[in-house]
Amino acid sequence: MPTDSGARAASDLPTPDEAAREHSQRLARHIHGEIAAAGGAIPFSRFMELALYAPGLGYYSAGATKFGGAGDFVTAPELGPVFAACVADAVAPVLQQIGPSALMFELGGGTGAFAQVALMRLLELDALPARYLILEPSAQLRERQRARLFERLHPMLFELVEWVEGPVPHDWNGVLFANEVIDALPTPRFSIRGREVMEQYVATDGDRFGTQWRPADSMLLQSVRFIERRLGRALPDGYTSELLPQLPYWIQAVAGGLKRGAMLFIDYGYVRGEYYADDRSNGTLRAFYRHRMHDDVLAWPGLQDVTASVDFTALAEAGLSAGFDLAGYCSQSSFLLGNGLAGVLSRIEQIGDESERMRRSNEVKRLTLPTEMGERFQAMGFEKDVEFGAAFLAGDLSYRL
Numbered sequence: 040m041p042t043d044s045g046a047r048a049a050s051d052l053p054t055p056d057e058a059a060r061e062h063s064q065r066l067a068r069h070i071h072g073e074i075a076a077a078g079g080a081i082p083f084s085r086f087m088e089l090a091l092y093a094p095g096l097g098y099y100s101a102g103a104t105k106f107g108g109a110g111d112f113v114t115a116p117e118l119g120p121v122f123a124a125c126v127a128d129a130v131a132p133v134l135q136q137i138g139p140s141a142l143m144f145e146l147g148g149g150t151g152a153f154a155q156v157a158l159m160r161l162l163e164l165d166a167l168p169a170r171y172l173i174l175e176p177s178a179q180l181r182e183r184q185r186a187r188l189f190e191r192l193h194p195m196l197f198e199l200v201e202w203v204e205g206p207v208p209h210d211w212n213g214v215l216f217a218n219e220v221i222d223a224l225p226t227p228r229f230s231i232r233g234r235e236v237m238e239q240y241v242a243t244d245g246d247r248f249g250t251q252w253r254p255a256d257s258m259l260l261q262s263v264r265f266i267e268r269r270l271g272r273a274l275p276d277g278y279t280s281e282l283l284p285q286l287p288y289w290i291q292a293v294a295g296g297l298k299r300g301a302m303l304f305i306d307y308g309y310v311r312g313e314y315y316a317d318d319r320s321n322g323t324l325r326a327f328y329r330h331r332m333h334d335d336v337l338a339w340p341g342l343q344d345v346t347a348s349v350d351f352t353a354l355a356e357a358g359l360s361a362g363f364d365l366a367g368y369c370s371q372s373s374f375l376l377g378n379g380l381a382g383v384l385s386r387i388e389q390i391g392d393e394s395e396r397m398r399r400s401n402e403v404k405r406l407t408l409p410t411e412m413g414e415r416f417q418a419m420g421f422e423k424d425v426e427f428g429a430a431f432l433a434g435d436l437s438y439r440l
Contacts, residue, residue, distance in 0.1 A: 051333070052328055052329065052331055052333060053328075053329055055339060055342055059339075059342055060339075062096070062101065062341055062342070063339045063340055063341050063342050065096060065341075066089070066090070066093060066096040066097065066340045066341040067246075067248075067340055069089065069093060069096060070086060070089050070090070070093075070241075070248070070340060071243050073085075073089065074241065074242060074243050075243070079242055079243070080240035080241060080242040080251055080253070081240060081241055082227060082238060082239070082240055082241075083226075083227065083228045083238075083239040083240065083241055083250070084225040084226055084227045084228075085225070085241075086241040086248070086337070086340075087225040087226065087336075087345050088225035089340070090340040090341060090345055091223060091225070091344075091345060092176060092225075093341075096341055097340075097341055098340075098341050098342065098343065098344055098345070099176050099177050099223070100176050100177050100178070101177070101179070101341060114149055114218065114219050115218060115219075115305070115371075115406060115412060115416070116149055116150075116152040116153035116156070116218065117149065117150060117152055118402045118405055118406065119398065119399060119402040120156040121375070121380070121383050121399070121402050121403055121406060122153070122375070122406055123152070123153045123154075123155075123156035123157045123160065124156055124157075124160045124379060124383060125374070125375045125378045125379045125380055125383065126153075126157060126216065126218075126303070126305075126378070127156070127157045127160035127161050127164065127166075128160070128164070128378040128379035129303065129374070129377075129378040129379075129420075129427065129430040130143070130161075130166075130214045130216065130301065130303060130427075130430075131160075131161060131164040131166035132166075132426070132427065132428040132430075133213075133214050133300060133301045133422070133425045133426075133427060134161065134166040134167075134168055134213065134214060135165070135166050136425045136426070137212045137213060137299060137300060137425065139169055140169055140212060141168045141169060141212055141213040141214070141300070142168050142169060142170050142171075142172060142207065142211050142212065142213035142214075143157075143161075143168040143170070143171045143172065143213055143214050143216065144172045144174070144207060144211075144213060144214065144215045144216070145171070145172065145173050145174070145216050145217070146174050146215070146216070146217040146220045146293060147174070147175060147176075147217065147218070147219070147220050148173040148174075148175045148180065148181075148184045149180070149184075149218075150180070150183055150184065150187060151183065151184035151185075151187040151188050152187070153218065154171060154173060154184065154188060154200065155187060155188055155191050155192060157171075158171060158192060158196045158199065158200075159192070159196070162196065167196075167199065168199065168213060168214075169199070170199055170200075170201055171199045171200045171201070172201050172202075172203050172207065173200065173201070173202050173203070174202075174203050174204075174205065174206070174293075175202060181202050184202075185200075185202070188200055206292055206293050206294070206295035207295045207296060207297070208295070208296075209296055210296035210298050211295070211296055211297060211298070211300075212297070212298055212299040212300050213297070213300045214300055214301050214302070214303065215293065215294060215297060215300070215301070215302040215303070216302075216303050216304075217293075217302075217303070217304050217305075217306075218304075218305045218306070219305070219306055219307075220304070220306070221283075221286075221304060221306050221308075221349045221354065222306050222307060222308070222346045222347060222348060222349055223344070223345075223346055224283060224285075224286070224289060226281040226282065226283055226324070226347045227239075227255075227259050227281065227282060227283075227284070228279065228280070228281055228322065228324065229255055229259060229263055229279070229280065229281075229282055230252060230277070230278065230279040231263075231273075231274050231275065231276055231277065231278045231279075232252065232276065232277070233276060234273075234276070235254065236254075236255040236259065236260045236263045236264075237252040237253060237254060237255060238252065238253055238254070238255040238256070238259055239251075239252060239279075240252070240253050241337065247337070248337040248340075249337075250337075258284050259282065259284055261284075262282050262284040263282060266282065266311065266315060269311060269352075270311065270312065270315060274315065275317065275320070277320065278315075278320050279320065279321050279322055280314070280315060280319070280320075280321075280322035280323070281322050281323060281324055281347040281348075282350075282353075283350070283353065286353055286354065286357045287356070287357040287360050287361065289357075290302075290354075290357040290358060290360075290361045291360075291361045294361055294363075297423070298423070298424075299423055299424040299425060300422075300423060300424075300425055301366065301420060301421060301422045301423070301425055301427060302358065302363065302420065302421040303418065303419075303420045303421075304349075304354060304418070304419050304420075305371060305374070305416060305417070305418045305419075306348075306349045306416065306417065307348055307349065307415050307416050307417070308323075308348040308349030308350060308351050308354075308417060309348060309349075309350065309351065310350075310351055310352050310436075310439050310440055311350055311351075311352035311353065311440075312352075312439075314348065314350045314352075322347065323347050323348035324336055324345070324346070324347045325345075325346060325347075326338070326343045326344060326345050326346070327343060327344040327346065328342065328343040328344075349417075351368060351417055351419055351440065352440045354419055355368065355419065355437075355440050358419075358421040359421075361421075362423065363421035363422060363423045364421065364422050364423065365419075365420075365421060365437060366420035366421055366422040366426075366427040366430065366431055367418075367419070367420050367427065367430060367431020367432075367435045367437060368417065368418070368419045368420075368431065368435065368436050368437045368439075368440060369417070369418055369431055369433065369434045369435050369436050370413060370414050370416070370417055370418070370434060370436070371406065371407070371412055371413055371414075371415075371416035371417065371418055372406070372407040372408075372409070372412075372413030372414060372434075373418075373433045373434030373435075373436075374418035374430070374431070374433070374434075375406060375407060376407070376433045376434070377429060377430060377431065377432055377433030377434070378429075378430055380403070380407070383403070384403065387399045387400060387403070417436075418431075
């Protein structure tokens with residue numbers, strides 16, 4: 040999660056302790072076994088899937104601390120209540136339009152900080168959903184979320200929360216929300232070699248992992264050619280990047296039977312023309328470990344986050360293909376400004392405790408300044424038979440898609 044800058048080699052980073060190394064070695068042995076069973080190599084996307092989500096071993100499915108000062112990155116909801124309160128302001132009109140049967144569905148609940156603030160703010164706005172669903176792949180995080188929400192929410196609000204194992208299995212109406220989720224979807228890596236499209240694979244290199252390039256399958260090949268047609272130019276020889284051909288299918292899967300409602304995604308990324316700019320010739324893939332960004336995404340599987348930026352043009356296409364209308368697209372800064380940030384700032388000014396007032400002011404700065412999260416993170420909304428209202432009127436950038 041890009042709250043830090045300056046990529047470095049994994050050898051320059053703090054060494055994991057013995058227990059962490061043993062955990063990583065168990066996952067590495069599991070991945071080596073799958074490589075052997077596959078005949079010597081697996082697609083990078085499969086390596087990323089195992090490194091992040093292998094049951095009981097992957098980064099997001101095991102118990103290591105991920106969020107906050109003791110983890111590897113800080114997400115917007117972990118900074119304080121401002122982000123979640125503004126998101127609640129944005130989705131409240133949608134929930135009110137749907138009425139008492141509306142569901143709120145959060146993908147990846149983090150520490151539970153977002154759900155805590157969002158539910159409290161939705162109560163203030165008279166826009167509570169009938170149920171607040173959380174899809175969380177990590178058993179440890181589910182328990183952490185449950186403990187936090189049980190401790191900090193009124194029992195009436197806590198009773199609304201339900202942890203689910205997958206998408207809503209029946210038709211439903213409401214809001215789907217995902218903050219920093221798409222960047223962690225396992226992504227194929229491609230490279231242009233002599234006008235051929237090649238796909239990156241991961242192979243065993245002694246007791247470590249190495250990469251090799253193989254001809255892309257038809258799905259990845261066609262997806263790269265589609266991007267070139269949309270760009271109006273061929274990608275140059277040697278150009279390497281990431282691409283999510285499965286994104287439309289993922290959107291359709293997580294939305295499930297959403298018949299009436301909205302989807303809101305907030306993540307870091309670019310529109311397609313910037314994502315595949317000539318000077319971004321090695322893609323956006325990177326790893327985060329203890330608040331440091333580095334390039335060795337094969338190192339220490341299970342101990343570090345592996346992530347790639349989002350192509351927001353592709354996300355818009357995927358949402359439209361799933362039957363939704365594009366509600367808007369803007370920077371995180373503009374999104375927060377358009378959804379209650381002015382009121383938040385007014386309340387901050389009235390805080391009597393100077394240290395707390397400074398903490399909240401610094402939180403707003405990190406969320407909105409261009410040098411922090413304000414411009415690097417983007418918000419995109421979709422709607423179906425509802426209206427977001429004014430959620431994207433401040434600084435809408437849909438014309439750039």
